[in-house]
Amino acid sequence: MKFFVISDNSDTYMGMRLAGMEGTVVHQYDETVAALKTAMEDPDIAVVLMTQKLVSLCQDLVYQYKQQSKTTLIVEIPDRHGSSHLEENLARYIKDAIGVKI
Template identity: 30%
Template sequence: MSSVAIIGDIDTVSGFRLGGVKQAEVVNTPEEAIAAFDKFLDDEISIIIITQLMANEIRNHINRKIGSDVLPMIIEIPDKDGSSEGSSDQINDLIKRVIGVEMVK
């Protein structure tokens, strides 16, 4: 596994493409996001960056597909409109997936 991929709106994806990310999918619907996510899993991408808005839309699908696996690492980023309300704490989720223990604040 190697490489980075981005899933999101046109503005976000364009910014990452300008930054050198070659694996990129512009999505507008949850169905398109699921298709792109599955494609990147099949391509054995190690880091999948996805906008929080799309990640929230396909949260159940992401959890079913990756379960407790460490890779690919899923990184959620705000889209052009900023952070979404109620977004999960990614670092705590990642720690829980990697070591199996939830960090308490």
């Protein structure tokens, strides 16, 4: 099982490449959706790492994949320009998945 990084920043991408992960750098909505779809369809990819900016570009699609995928985990990672909204996203995910608001 492999990790795959989808980044909007070449520095973040390069750091992940140095850690042995494959991935891609994208900037537009269409590129992001295509890269995510390709990664989610690859049976060898177990974890997809996406920068916060890209998750915000296609938040509904990412959320849909998170709820429906049984084999691939999508993890939102901060980049050097990102701010953290991870708590809000996690609370929303938990509320929708098990019906408990935290």
